[in-house]
Amino acid sequence: MGDWKTTDGLPRRRRHRALSPLREHLRDTFWFAPTAALVLVFVVWSAATAADDAILTALRDAGDEDAVGDLLGIAEDAKTVVTTISAAMMTFIGVVFSISLVAVQMAAGQFSPRVVRIFVRSRITKATFAVFLATFVQSLLVLTSYDSQRDPSLVASIPLVQSVLTLILVGLSVVLFVMYVNSTLRLMRVAHVVDLITREALRVVANMPLDVSAEEPVGDTSTGTGPGASSGPGPGSGPDLGPETARISHHGRAGVLRDVDIARLVRMARQSGVVLRLVPRIGDFVVPGTPVFAVHGGPATKGLRALSFQVSVGAERTFHQDLGFGLRQLSDIALRALSPAVNDPTTAVQAVDRIVQFLSSVAQRPLGVLLHRDRRGTVRLVQPVPGWTELVDLAFSEIRGCAVASPQVTRRLLAGLDDLLGAVAEDRRAPLVRHRTLLTQAVERTVPEAADRAFALHPDRQGIG
Helix, strand or coil: CCEECCCCCCCCEECCCCCHHHHHHHHCCCCHHHHHHHHHHHHHHHHHHHHHHHHHHHHHHCCCHHHHHHHHHHHHHHHHHHHHHHHHHHHHHHHHHHHHHHHHHHHHHHCCHHHHHHHHHCHHHHHHHHHHHHHHHHHHHHHHHCCCCCCCCCCCCCCHHHHHHHHHHHHHHHHHHHHHHHHHHHHCCHHHHHHHHHHHHHHHHHCCCCCECCCCCCCCCCCCCCCCCCCCCCCCCCCCCCCEEEEEECCCCCEEEEEECHHHHHHHHHHHCCEEEECCCCCCEECCCCEEEEEECCCCCCHHHHHHHHEEEECCCCCCCCCCHHHHHHHHHHHHHHCCCCCCHHHHHHHHHHHHHHHHHHCCCCCCEEEEECCCCCEEEEEECCCHHHHHHHHHHHHHHHCCCCHHHHHHHHHHHHHHHHHCCHHHHHHHHHHHHHHHHHHHHHCCCHHHHHHHCCCCCCCCC
């Protein structure tokens, strides 16, 4: 995404690419990369076949039958290797991925079921599977190109280039296999998992427009009956959108609102001369009939009736435009680690480390409503996002309730809250102070011994270093 400036001096903003939602949805699938690889291998095999035919024709035109015989011998030697590859590759694929799925299942049970999406979105995983399948299919195609004739003057095909290409794919498969094993083993390490989650969450923050509105969304984001639901935002709650003239409801299947096509929505709003307001948040569960868009400043023309097709609804949340999804996953990992069945406070501390990192990254950002503008700098789409208080509550409420019996976690929580208190502005300290006070009160109420209470309430960035 490129940054840009408007002529009126507005802050730099990121322009959303039209293919961004499609790219993200394809990354959440496992079929696209292998399918594309199979199509590509047919194209490459056809080109290699043409090259082999051209070489054979050139040698015969030159009358060099000895060279044809030499190439035929080389190809016959390579046939043994190609035959072995075709027989072993599919079995190898099945064994490798069966073991890998067991490892992913163990990681999901240890950390959170949401970590499975890391495996699905992994580029190394998809590339490995795609190259394995491509190698298998290529070996079969090469075997069909071998001629039963052994006479150099009668042979119609010598798949030399095809055989070399197959050997190259085998070498690439070996390299990718080593990388894939390393990637899968890292998936079973909590430090790597929370690092991946945090990086994706921070990428969402980096892609947010820098000019946003107030801490609270415009109007009511759930029922449409709050202030500003019919007449626009109240004073101080955002830009003047004009009166609300229509609402567009969701007509697809029920599910989680995964993302919206921001680039197309901005273009449609500009062409109709209106401002669109997304009513639910990304990550909300919507059912048919749920209001999705509010139209401000103009009538809902026939073209705007297609707005409901610019939203993506699925079975689970994604990182693409969901600001709170990263915190949700980090909190889930910490909660599972603090459960009596697991009892792993060190993992919880690692999750808290990343929670503090994420909150620090958004500490100086305005939150609540994102304003998406057209090329002229006019607001065309208003998108609600969680405010600072909501993010802090999501980060600490559940963990704080489960951490009272673990001094390692309470000490880390206190240190994290103190660090955030020193990093945020005065108007954002209230939720942090509230969670610190509630944590202190819970420890004082639960831990009977004064020395244990003092130890549990001593801030420590390592928990118990």
